[in-house]
Amino acid sequence: MNKQSKALSYLGLAMRAGKLAFGDEGVLGAVRSGQARLVVLAEDASANTRKKFQDKCRHYNVELFECFNRYELGGAIGKEARVLVAVLDSGFAQLIRPCLVKPPEVEPIE
Template structure:
């Protein structure tokens, strides 16, 4: 998998309006069952990882732990982000396929 392609695609998803980022907004959207895939940064705090893994499993939402906060943030125009959510089925499938 080409890492640059992965991060570029996240930027495209953001521009399309199908990507959300940030702890609070992701938590809210997961509870509304709007997210199709959650991406958690590898260097996110243990509590953040635990909370989102449990929430995703409870709501039956796919999740991956990948990348660092800085790279995930930069690709969507932020400094850092620990958690992001993809709200489109097709785009979430493409992201998962990239990581296979």
């Protein structure tokens, strides 16, 4: 089992344990309240959603990972399609974090 499959499995376990928030409002509330330990954003999310949650996660110091597509993310948690998922438990976050590849920060070329 590769790392991405493990991450999706752990997200499914976290969902069954009731330790996930999903959807725009659910994730936003979890980030603002300090409950979110990490946020997973689908790669095919809209530009507005991407910018909004990059800014919110940076402001509230929550790690944001952009990976999977909306159908993979939704399928992992037993839903049809989901663009955003927040992990609310630090134990699950520690399991999932090493399985996700964070893209390197790209420096602008001047």
